[in-house]
Amino acid sequence: MNQILDGARILLCVSFLIYASWSDWKTREVSNKVWVILGPAALALTGFQFLFCSSQPLQLLQSYVLSFAVTSVLAVAVFYAGGFGGADAKALMCIALALPVYPSHLLSQPAGLFSPLFPLTIFTNSVLLGAFSVFYALFRNLLWKARNRGGVFDGLEAESFGRKIVALVSGYKVKLSKLKTGHLYPLEDVDVNEEGEAKRKLLVFPKDEEREEIVSRIVENVKEERLEGGVWATPGLPLLIFVTAGLIVALAYGDIVWILLSSLLT
Numbered sequence: 001m002n003q004i005l006d007g008a009r010i011l012l013c014v015s016f017l018i019y020a021s022w023s024d025w026k027t028r029e030v031s032n033k034v035w036v037i038l039g040p041a042a043l044a045l046t047g048f049q050f051l052f053c054s055s056q057p058l059q060l061l062q063s064y065v066l067s068f069a070v071t072s073v074l075a076v077a078v079f080y081a082g083g084f085g086g087a088d089a090k091a092l093m094c095i096a097l098a099l100p101v102y103p104s105h106l107l108s109q110p111a112g113l114f115s116p117l118f119p120l121t122i123f124t125n126s127v128l129l130g131a132f133s134v135f136y137a138l139f140r141n142l143l144w145k146a147r148n149r150g151g152v153f154d155g156l157e158a159e160s161f162g163r164k165i166v167a168l169v170s171g172y173k174v175k176l177s178k179l180k181t182g183h184l185y186p187l188e189d190v191d192v193n194e195e196g197e198a199k200r201k202l203l204v205f206p207k208d209e210e211r212e213e214i215v216s217r218i219v220e221n222v223k224e225e226r227l228e229g230g231v232w233a234t235p236g237l238p239l240l241i242f243v244t245a246g247l248i249v250a251l252a253y254g255d256i257v258w259i260l261l262s263s264l265l266t
Contacts (some may be wrong), residue, residue, distance in 0.1 A: 003048040006106035010251065012041055013098040017244040020091060024238040028183050030087040035094055043099030063116070067100035071119040082205030091201045095119050096246065110254035121255045126246030128256050133237060135180035136246070138170035146229065154229055155200045156188065163202040173230035176222055179215060186214045190221050206234060
């Protein structure tokens with residue numbers, strides 16, 4: 001029975017995440033109905049297995065509560081820090097309800113699994129997989145530099161070295177038309193002083209709710225010829241795809257970070 005319920009929880013979680021990833025890819029939005037259905041269904045399956053199939057209920061309850069609490073705090077903290085969107089935070093919390101610990105009744109626990117809180121393994125896997133987008137951003141910036149005479153940070157010379165590095169690895173310069181129409185978020189903003197001089201500044205954590213306002217300011221200043229050249233932007237990465245991939249990798253191989261660290265230390 002434990003094997004059947006482990007399989008049901010995995011199938012439920014993966015199915016909903018695949019649909020959410022598809023929706024995130026197509027529209028950069030995921031209906032709250034996904035989480036309204038997934039959350040209670042996951043809790044019901046996990047709760048049923050805990051109540052009727054557990055040989056160590058107290059120990060398992062502690063693990064479940066700790067896993068969900070830690071995952072929820074992490075998800076909310078990263079969301080408010082601007083690290084990812086609300087759908088990503090809700091996905092992690094639903095995963096914590098469906099798979100608070102590794103489903104060891106159905107699958108053999110891989111050697112690479114390190115964190116006893118399984119959702120944290122999924123989170124670190126998704127972050128690492130998403131980090132590969134850095135290479136795409138660097139390639140785009142090199143390509144832009146090869147095609148244009150100016151520097152990539154023209155007009156942003158006063159920005160700190162750290163902010164420039166963040167921009168290089170998380171975004172690239174695009175034409176204003178692409179920023180207005182594509183799934184892109186501005187990585188820069190503009191302030192105009194009393195003398196009418198525009199000052200550009202890099203953004204570290206662009207927020208979705210501020211996108212239209214910032215784009216409008218940039219468009220206005222381009223029309224007034226206060227700004228020229230490309231605009232720094234970052235793609236609205238469908239992070240749910242990486243979360244889904246992180247879950248599948250965690251089930252099959254374990255914690256990628258721990259595997260890499262182990263290989264380097266041995």
